[in-house]
Amino acid sequence: QVQLVESGGGLVQAGGSLRLSCAASGRTFSSYAMGWFRQAPGKEREFVAVISWSGGRTSYTDSVNGRFTISRDNAKNTVYLKMNSLKPEDTAVYYCAAPRTMFVLTTAEPTFGSWGQGTQVTVSS
Secondary structure, three states: OOEEEEEOOEEEEOOOOEEEEEEEEOOOHHHOOEEEEEEOOOOOOEEEEEEOOOOOOEEEOOOOEOOEEEEEEOOOOEEEEEEOOOOHHHOEEEEEEEEOOOOOOOOOHHHEEEEOOOEEEEEEO
């Protein structure tokens, strides 16, 4: 099981930027895709972005495509989510997650077995 710790959340005005970080430990980080999910108040948790184990492939949900960028540094066991042009509807708790299986690029929440504690992102209008 991998341990994940997010950081970088906070309060930002609409149009602003934030960068979330997720530090991983406990297993071979570079063998696993990594994902970001979010959960807004009163809503179910949803997929945001995923990056392959090498960093060569990424996928985003439509609502953040072109505004958010996922990246990773395997030497630091860290995955990032750079969020630009933030909107009030981006307000949520953001979670990083690792799939249960190595070398699988997936966006489906049930396939992720390790989760961080979450970091709050609040975008004011």
